[in-house]
Amino acid sequence: MASLGRFILFVGSMFVRRESFLTYVRLTVNEGIKIGINSIFIVSIVSIFIGAVTTLQTAYNLVSPFIPNYVISLVVRDMTILELAPTVMAIVYAGKVGSNIAGELGTMRISEQIDALEVMGINSASYLVLPKIIASFFMYPMLVVLSAFLCITGGYLAGTLTGTLTGYEYVYGIRYEFVEWNVTFALIKSFTFALVVASISAYKGYFTSGGALEVGQASTAAVTNSCIGILTADFLLTKLLI
Amino acid sequence: MIEAQNISKAFDGKEVIKDISITFDQGKTNLIIGASGTGKSVLLKCIVGLIQPDQGHVLFDGRDFTNAGKNLKTQIRREIGMLFQGGALFDSMTVEENVMFPLNVLTTMEKEEKLDRVNHCLERVELTNVNTKMPSELSGGMKKRVGIARAIVNHSKYLFCDEPNSGLDPQTSITIDNLIKEITEELNITTVVVTHDMNSVMEIGNKVSFIHQGQKLWEGNNESIFDCEVKELQDFIFANNLMRNVKRQRS
Numbered sequence: 001m002a003s004l005g006r007f008i009l010f011v012g013s014m015f016v017r018r019e020s021f022l023t024y025v026r027l028t029v030n031e032g033i034k035i036g037i038n039s040i041f042i043v044s045i046v047s048i049f050i051g052a053v054t055t056l057q058t059a060y061n062l063v064s065p066f067i068p069n070y071v072i073s074l075v076v077r078d079m080t081i082l083e084l085a086p087t088v089m090a091i092v093y094a095g096k097v098g099s100n101i102a103g104e105l106g107t108m109r110i111s112e113q114i115d116a117l118e119v120m121g122i123n124s125a126s127y128l129v130l131p132k133i134i135a136s137f138f139m140y141p142m143l144v145v146l147s148a149f150l151c152i153t154g155g156y157l158a159g160t161l162t163g164t165l166t167g168y169e170y171v172y173g174i175r176y177e178f179v180e181w182n183v184t185f186a187l188i189k190s191f192t193f194a195l196v197v198a199s200i201s202a203y204k205g206y207f208t209s210g211g212a213l214e215v216g217q218a219s220t221a222a223v224t225n226s227c228i229g230i231l232t233a234d235f236l237l238t239k240l241l242i
Numbered sequence: 243m244i245e246a247q248n249i250s251k252a253f254d255g256k257e258v259i260k261d262i263s264i265t266f267d268q269g270k271t272n273l274i275i276g277a278s279g280t281g282k283s284v285l286l287k288c289i290v291g292l293i294q295p296d297q298g299h300v301l302f303d304g305r306d307f308t309n310a311g312k313n314l315k316t317q318i319r320r321e322i323g324m325l326f327q328g329g330a331l332f333d334s335m336t337v338e339e340n341v342m343f344p345l346n347v348l349t350t351m352e353k354e355e356k357l358d359r360v361n362h363c364l365e366r367v368e369l370t371n372v373n374t375k376m377p378s379e380l381s382g383g384m385k386k387r388v389g390i391a392r393a394i395v396n397h398s399k400y401l402f403c404d405e406p407n408s409g410l411d412p413q414t415s416i417t418i419d420n421l422i423k424e425i426t427e428e429l430n431i432t433t434v435v436v437t438h439d440m441n442s443v444m445e446i447g448n449k450v451s452f453i454h455q456g457q458k459l460w461e462g463n464n465e466s467i468f469d470c471e472v473k474e475l476q477d478f479i480f481a482n483n484l485m486r487n488v489k490r491q492r493s
Binding site for chain 2: 023108116118122127
């Protein structure tokens with residue numbers, strides 16, 4: 001409970017004694033590049049392979065001759081939009097971006113760079129953390145959209161190249177009984193997970209004390225706690241919105 | 243002038259600073275000396291507001307910093323420059339960006355004006371052609387100099403230095419000491435230096451306060467320090483042969 005209270009105070013402290021709007025725009029753009037653009041490669045690789053494997057495994061499990069082939073891509077589509085793109089990517093995102101945020105802030109803390117900001121009269125929480133959270137909030141949903149597209153594309157390539165189903169069947173399944181709400185739901189989840197990962201990782205990094213060992217521990221704790229936060233939020237959102 | 247009045251601080255019930263009162267004069271290098279672990283850095287952090295003291299006040303030119311509201315606190319903080327033990331330069335920025343940082347965030351100056359100020363400060367600390375270097379490419383002494391340049395770039399009225407000589411060779415230490423002294427006199431600012439280096443005391447100690455186990459036991463200057471009768475201070479000063487010889491020569 002003490003940690004939760006401290007976390008709430010930490011989040012609240014970002015919104016007092018802020019610098020100029022332009023400063024935040026510049027910082028947020030820089031963080032957006034670091035968080036978003038630099039994550040495209042790993043997100044793309046993971047998405048394509050997850051899509052491909054999901055297609056092959058779904059085909060392997062649907063052995064009945066009464067089930068048409070297009071059901072394979074229908075399953076891939078719904079799994080991708082509902083869970084793989086927003087949630088599984090959030091775990092990958094926590095591993096890459098969350099550990100980076102915690103490590104960076106932790107190192108800044110132990111090398112007195114955060115103290116240097118405070119001495120200058122700058123609200124270090126607001127200056128360092130708020131741009132990361134805002135950048136994450138905008139960049140992660142874009143990564144999720146990219147991930148969903150690549151996941152479905154990976155499935156198409158795997159399905160057609162291995163002869164599991166034809167391109168026509170795959171596209172037919174993708175378009176069959178499409179529920180638009182699922183996309184909205186995925187985006188709601190992605191906005192939530194973006195906030196969860198950035199804020200938990202920043203909190204863990206910002207309050208690091210000690211040396212290199214503690215920075216490593218903070219990075220690990222950031223990923224672990226972010227994953228727990230993601231899965232809890234995933235469950236709650238699914239229960240509430242579907 | 244900075245006045246620290248009756249400062250006390252405890253961590254987990256252990257009193258680290260015990261009712262310390264010190265006045266730091268303007269235009270002088272005010273030294274806080276003492277052995278490692280005696281609470282010097284904690285006292286410094288209490289003064290600059292990085293640690294909230296349990297008791298006491300800090301006055302910056304008569305303005306109560308400890309109990310100040312957010313606006314006054316921010317205003318006073320923006321008049322403070324601080325050199326940290328490890329330099330505390332921002333890793334992701336070049337030397338020029340590091341020194342320009344306070345101007346970027348705290349002022350609305352034009353880019354050319356800021357650049358002029360940065361170059362002037364870097365020249366003042368005898369650093370040229372390092373503008374584009376990253377902190378990781380600098381030596382310990384250079385990092386300290388960049389730290390000093392960053393601390394004075396915004397025309398700070400108060401300069402705090404936490405162990406400015408730690409990890410430096412004797413020659414570079416003297417250069418840094420002289421730089422601090424010259425800048426203090428040139429800009430007529432209030433400088434507070436935390437150190438356990440007796441060479442610094444002898445070089446720049448206009449006013450010296452000795453801290454032992456969280457208490458201030460002595461106050462004077464680098465002239466009167468040899469005549470003190472506080473046993474703990476004598477033990478501290480004459481721990482090495484060099485100082486014993488200096489005393490012998492003086493007497």
